Amino acid sequence: MESLxxxxxxxxxGRCLLAALDPGRFRHVHWLSRNPAQRMPAPAGTQPVAxxxxxxxxxxxxxNSNVTVVHLAAATGRAGPAxxxxxxxxxxxxxLGECSRAEVRRFLHVxxxxxxxxxxxxxxxxxxxxEGEALVRAAGLPYAxxxxxxxxxxxxxxxxxxxxxxxxxxxxxxxxxxxxIQPIHVDDLVQVMLAVLAEDRFQGETLDxxxxxxxxxxxxxxxxxxxxxxxxxxxxxxxxxxxxxxxAAGEKVxxxxxxxxxxxxxTFRHDGVADANPLTxxxxxxxxxxxxxxxxxxxLTVESGGDPRLERECRVFGxxxxxREMNPYVQAKYAEGHAALAxxxxxxxFDPLLVAIAARHPLTVKPCDAYARFFxxxxxxxxxxVLLLAVLELTPPYYRSIDAAGPGSLPGLFVxxxxxxxxxxxxxxxxxxxxxxxxxxSRITRGRRAPESENV
Amino acid sequence: MSDITVVGSGASAVHFALSxxxxxxxxxxxxxxxxxxxxxxxxxxxxxxxxxxxxxxxYFLGKKFESLILPDAGKEYYGFPPSKNYVFRAPxxxxxxxxxxxxxxxxxxxxLAEAWTGGAYAYNDAExxxxxxxxxxxxxxxSRVAGRIGMLGARDDLERxxxxxxxxxxxxxxxxxxALLYAAYERKRERLQKKHSCFMGRSRLAVLSRDMDxxxxxxxxxxxxxxxxxDSLYVPSLTLKACLGFPRFTYIPGMLVSHFTxxxxxxxxxxxxxxxxxxxxxxxxxxxxVLAAGxxxxxRIFLASIQRRTGQSMELxxxxxxxxxxxxxxxxxxxxxxxKAETYQYHQLAMGIETDDPxxxxxxxITTLKTGLLHPIIESVPLDLKTSLFLSRNLHAAxxxxxxxxxxxxxxxNRVAIAGAPDPLRAELRIRYAPPPGEKKRLQGLISxxxxxxxxxxxxxxxxxxxxxxxGASVHYAGTIPMNRGKKSLTATANCRSHDFDNLYFVxxxxxxxxxxxxxxxxxxxxxxxxxxxxx
Ligand SMILES: Cc1cc2nc3c(=O)[nH]c(=O)nc-3n(C[C@H](O)[C@H](O)[C@H](O)COP(=O)(O)OP(=O)(O)OC[C@H]3O[C@@H](n4cnc5c(N)ncnc54)[C@H](O)[C@@H]3O)c2cc1C
Ligand code: SF4
Numbered sequence: 001m002e003s004l005x006x007x008x009x010x011x012x013x014g015r016c017l018l019a020a021l022d023p024g025r026f027r028h029v030h031w032l033s034r035n036p037a038q039r040m041p042a043p044a045g046t047q048p049v050a051x052x053x054x055x056x057x058x059x060x061x062x063x064n065s066n067v068t069v070v071h072l073a074a075a076t077g078r079a080g081p082a083x084x085x086x087x088x089x090x091x092x093x094x095x096l097g098e099c100s101r102a103e104v105r106r107f108l109h110v111x112x113x114x115x116x117x118x119x120x121x122x123x124x125x126x127x128x129x130x131e132g133e134a135l136v137r138a139a140g141l142p143y144a145x146x147x148x149x150x151x152x153x154x155x156x157x158x159x160x161x162x163x164x165x166x167x168x169x170x171x172x173x174x175x176x177x178x179x180x181i182q183p184i185h186v187d188d189l190v191q192v193m194l195a196v197l198a199e200d201r202f203q204g205e206t207l208d209x210x211x212x213x214x215x216x217x218x219x220x221x222x223x224x225x226x227x228x229x230x231x232x233x234x235x236x237x238x239x240x241x242x243x244x245x246x247x248a249a250g251e252k253v254x255x256x257x258x259x260x261x262x263x264x265x266x267t268f269r270h271d272g273v274a275d276a277n278p279l280t281x282x283x284x285x286x287x288x289x290x291x292x293x294x295x296x297x298x299x300l301t302v303e304s305g306g307d308p309r310l311e312r313e314c315r316v317f318g319x320x321x322x323x324r325e326m327n328p329y330v331q332a333k334y335a336e337g338h339a340a341l342a343x344x345x346x347x348x349x350f351d352p353l354l355v356a357i358a359a360r361h362p363l364t365v366k367p368c369d370a371y372a373r374f375f376x377x378x379x380x381x382x383x384x385x386v387l388l389l390a391v392l393e394l395t396p397p398y399y400r401s402i403d404a405a406g407p408g409s410l411p412g413l414f415v416x417x418x419x420x421x422x423x424x425x426x427x428x429x430x431x432x433x434x435x436x437x438x439x440x441x442s443r444i445t446r447g448r449r450a451p452e453s454e455n456v
Numbered sequence: 457m458s459d460i461t462v463v464g465s466g467a468s469a470v471h472f473a474l475s476x477x478x479x480x481x482x483x484x485x486x487x488x489x490x491x492x493x494x495x496x497x498x499x500x501x502x503x504x505x506x507x508x509x510x511x512x513x514x515y516f517l518g519k520k521f522e523s524l525i526l527p528d529a530g531k532e533y534y535g536f537p538p539s540k541n542y543v544f545r546a547p548x549x550x551x552x553x554x555x556x557x558x559x560x561x562x563x564x565x566x567x568l569a570e571a572w573t574g575g576a577y578a579y580n581d582a583e584x585x586x587x588x589x590x591x592x593x594x595x596x597x598x599s600r601v602a603g604r605i606g607m608l609g610a611r612d613d614l615e616r617x618x619x620x621x622x623x624x625x626x627x628x629x630x631x632x633x634x635a636l637l638y639a640a641y642e643r644k645r646e647r648l649q650k651k652h653s654c655f656m657g658r659s660r661l662a663v664l665s666r667d668m669d670x671x672x673x674x675x676x677x678x679x680x681x682x683x684x685x686x687d688s689l690y691v692p693s694l695t696l697k698a699c700l701g702f703p704r705f706t707y708i709p710g711m712l713v714s715h716f717t718x719x720x721x722x723x724x725x726x727x728x729x730x731x732x733x734x735x736x737x738x739x740x741x742x743x744x745x746v747l748a749a750g751x752x753x754x755x756r757i758f759l760a761s762i763q764r765r766t767g768q769s770m771e772l773x774x775x776x777x778x779x780x781x782x783x784x785x786x787x788x789x790x791x792x793x794x795x796k797a798e799t800y801q802y803h804q805l806a807m808g809i810e811t812d813d814p815x816x817x818x819x820x821x822i823t824t825l826k827t828g829l830l831h832p833i834i835e836s837v838p839l840d841l842k843t844s845l846f847l848s849r850n851l852h853a854a855x856x857x858x859x860x861x862x863x864x865x866x867x868x869x870n871r872v873a874i875a876g877a878p879d880p881l882r883a884e885l886r887i888r889y890a891p892p893p894g895e896k897k898r899l900q901g902l903i904s905x906x907x908x909x910x911x912x913x914x915x916x917x918x919x920x921x922x923x924x925x926x927x928g929a930s931v932h933y934a935g936t937i938p939m940n941r942g943k944k945s946l947t948a949t950a951n952c953r954s955h956d957f958d959n960l961y962f963v964x965x966x967x968x969x970x971x972x973x974x975x976x977x978x979x980x981x982x983x984x985x986x987x988x989x990x991x992x
Binding site for chain 1: 497498503506507508509510512513516517519520521524525526527528670672788791792793794795797829830831834835838839840841842843845846847849850852853
């Protein structure tokens, strides 16, 4: 009985592969992970191995002529060029060296559609993947190379990135937007891998693996937007050609600190579609459609509460706090927070009234907020504002402006705070005159109202 | 039947178990043992998680927004994140009532220290004066445990309080704020020591600065609070994993131990656990029973066993915990400066304040706030939220909290009892605690002193933000069945064997006769290893 050795076992694809395997078919299933194995509970019948591709000592003893290797480990996305090389080229070379020495039975290499992009000047990931493939071909082992397109599914980093773009109020599309993509669901990719193993397709083929449909990236983003319930179709087109070298130059100075990387833009630059092959032709009938993939990705996020009152509140409060529009994700989370926390209206009529006044306009929030801080510190308005603030400090791009420091010098800060304190007092005075009597009245009359439990 | 049956898998239990396993004993461990969830995106930094997760709010605040800190939540500056929910999950069966005490329990695989902040300090001779042994007896075990868990520290002024032992790795790199505070201390050392009896140095931490046993050195990902994805920050489940490598070790999770039975010879015969999955009790015959369920849960099992057999409602006195005071501060030198998210998140600096009695030394840990969530701080500032947000943005790099800890001693009024139903599972655990007389005055004096010290270090304490945490919040529980040189009921021998039952041991905080100001878990682990060595 053969054994299986999987690199990158705790990664996005590795986890799904291990979960789908029938361990009974193998003598051992070992999976290598740099992160100590107990961070991911080992799927039944599989054994984690703590180690690193570049540290052959950590896995040498597991390789022999009875072992099939599935090579998934890779540095992806926003890793820097040096890291990409160490993991994707050097790591593959070291692994192949060990596999050749041990004369392993078969080698399944999971590469990427990016390896066949015609130009990869500013795309170290694509270059590293191409080099990795060449190493596999030269190693003299029975091998198969799979080049998946964008991989969707729970935890897919690329889908998360696209979803964030689609959620922006003004959706950016880089270049003409006509570049085509053909996402595949991770579970379907795993089915392909299992078929390669079962059918013993290790005759040195390189197979593109894509989903059942190819669409333009702009269409894809708009579909995402539509399925998330947003009516807006506003798109801003950004020039791709100058942006890529510009970002690449910026990265040289700033490393990976920019919000967007040159590498990420390659999805907009070259078609990421798969050439047909008999294996995917056979299996594609059962593959998930694009809409199914998007729906899953969105349902993993949240469905918008769809309450127009909460949406309005969220927008107004968001503009007050950060001076920016709130994207559908923030709005949905704001609504979801209300559903989860089920605050009641508080005693009397005052709290809902204060919220209603505040939510009229960003300018009315300030006096209401200042008033609430001193006269209703634990009331409904502050709860809502704190909920929104907590959502914003966790959500890109908003968290970056919350983290960004301002004036830089202590005197500058003093002046700014003094000014803001002054405006707070200015806002507070009329608020007290108008709101304090209402709050008192609400207290006096609260006994006459039935207890309120309606969610607000 | 195993040679030894251990209840619990917390810091105390696993170090005891590993030590006896290394000696060749067969060990069965009964535990509720809720497991953790898989670490998400282990290679991401904290901000990487915000960028890459599909639903970052779900990860950071939880499905039910349980980690959101609302204005009515008191003055805690951080909540436990959803990824640590399993640590505080409790079986629905248990009931408790407390007066003057806010207890925390854990039924997790690894116990409470799965969520700890890694402060690990050895007790010195003065602090061990009430214990039936001194530092020299404990030192080999501190060193052994330090070698197991991976610890770091530096030889500095704090050595006068925290004895030096083997197996300490060099410290982590300071974050910018801690470096600034420490530089100020070095400049004003003499004055601070003379005027305020204040000494400062590096925290001793159960964190790796060098790779060890397949665990990676801290790479400053800033995710400590949410669970270190590279196992650089030690948690007891790592030692449990080491135990699982022994063929003579049997770990049985899903078992809520309710009581033990004993015969007329006062020897424990069986231990009974409620099988949480099957919903029925199960008996395990035992040769030697070691309770390590955490001081309060151990007390519950002990009292329930006696009550079930005798019908007598008993109580244990002498419960201790460290009072903690949180003193937020602002370092004006860093106002308006950007902060770096990729740093170690918990305290890197510690402080010791000498008092007339060396046993009453005051222990402080200084955390410079980096990647924690800001909303609890923003809402606590007495300004409208927008202004407060502006202020916090600009003071983020400058914020810190001094966590000041005070010693506690055993006082008869501080009790743990069980009452109500005769069924040991349904009986209610009752806890009563009152602080020592004159505590308020003592705290006030020390708080003023800490404020003056912070000012010397260039940090100001903003008004209205100080927080005296309720008793129970430090989660350093001890003292209910103390070690005692003489044979007396409801006490234990120097090796933590019950004076009431010949084959019953307590290896958690239960047997501590005194609670110094410094965090106790390192001593829990060392003492558990000591008991294993000396008694087995
Ligand atoms: C946020 C936080 C930060 C902390 N920081 C520090 C720090 O920096 N330094 C420090 O020294 N300490 C710290 N502590 C305290 C430290 O976590 C505890 O002192 C330590 O965990 C106690 O270990 P224990 O093994 O005695 O008990 P516990 O950790 O309580 O473990 C109890 C074990 O017993 C099991 N159990 C309980 N009852 C039963 C039962 N009836 N049947 C079966 N199993 C049972 C549980 O499943 C668990 O495995 C911190 C705690 C918290 C919560
Ligand atoms: S200890 Fe904290 S900073 Fe260091 S690696 Fe772990 S989570 Fe990251």
